[in-house]
Amino acid sequence: MTGGQCTNIEQSSIPATLKSLFENTLSTTNGQSFSSSFVSSATCRRLKGSWEGGHDPSGHVFLLTLSSTLLIVESIELYTSEDNLVQELFAKNLSWIQFIVHPIILTLVVVLTGLNMLLMTIVKYHSLKEQLGGLSAALVVIWMANRIVKALVL
Incomplete structure (x- = not known):
């Protein structure tokens, strides 16, 4: 196109x-x-x-950047709230199953998996220009989502 x-x-x-x-x-x-x-x-x-000719922005870079960033931003909001899950993780004597299925650990696993997939995408697919196109689009969408949320909250 x-x-x-x-x-x-x-x-x-x-x-x-x-x-x-x-x-x-x-x-x-x-x-x-x-x-x-x-x-x-x-x-x-x-x-x-x-x-x-043309330009083929990387959809993988777009989606992986968008999902990882939004998950990180939302997790920071969640984990720095009054129900401090980080303190709960280390304060209680949790079994290994409770530790593995704890929301913080699951979030870290998902984010690290997404970042690993992003790294593999950057190494293997598309040119630098195409990767930057996907990254730019993701950053614009993240900025827009942030502005919309702030407008709705106020």
Whole structure:
């Protein structure tokens, strides 16, 4: 949608299932290589093609940044309230099962898993420009959500 397309896709690198799926969207340039504006840049890289033009912001970076940040912000609000769950975690003599299923521990596990997935996404997928596009969109949404919540609370 941003004007980019995958070019120089070798016919031999297209699986039969993908060829039948995109037979109407693949156009041949010289009989041997194809181009398509309907595949993503990640699919283009898997097909050994080259991406030209456009911008494909990373949805994974967007979603992982958004979910991790919102969970952290909401957890800070929750865990610094009067029902101080952090003190409860260390003040009581909890069994290991109670410790593992404690809300703070579960939240930490979810946040650390999300951050690990974010790191793997950054290392493996999309270019830096695309990753920054996803990060920028997530930060805008976080800022907007913060403004809306503050407006509703006041």
